[in-house]
Amino acid sequence: MSDQDRPANSVRTPCIQVCIVDGESGLCMGCFRRLNEVASWSKMTPEARDTVMAELPSRRSLIRPEKLAMFS
Template sequence: MEVVNQFVVSPCVSVCEVDERDICVGCLRTLDEIARWGVMSHEERMHVMTELLPLREAGDVT
C-alpha cells in the first residue's frame, strides 16, 4: 500500500488583516477556517485550498 503525504501547508502569508467580510486579506481564509486549520482533516484542508480559496481570489465566493 502506498503512503501518501497528507500534510497540507497553511496558506498563511503573514499578512494577518481581515476585511469587512471577516476574510483574511493575506490568505483569503475566514476567521473560522484560520481558527480550525490545526484540527481540520486532510480533506477539509484540501477543499479550502483547491475549491474555496481560488473562488475567493476570483471574487466568486465570500
C-alpha cells in the same frame, strides 16, 4: 518555506503572514480564509483543508480590488 523543506509533521497552510480581516467579506486579505478556518486549521482533516485550499482562489474576488492593492 517550501513543502519539501517543511517538517513531516507540520500542516500545510496558505498563510502568507498578512493577517488583516476584510470587514465586508470576513476573509483574511492574505490567505482568503474565514476566521473560523484560520482558528481551526491545525485541527481540520487533510481533506477539509484541501477543500478550503481549492476554494481560496475564487474567494479573492469577494474582496474589493482596491483593498487588495495595498499588498501588491
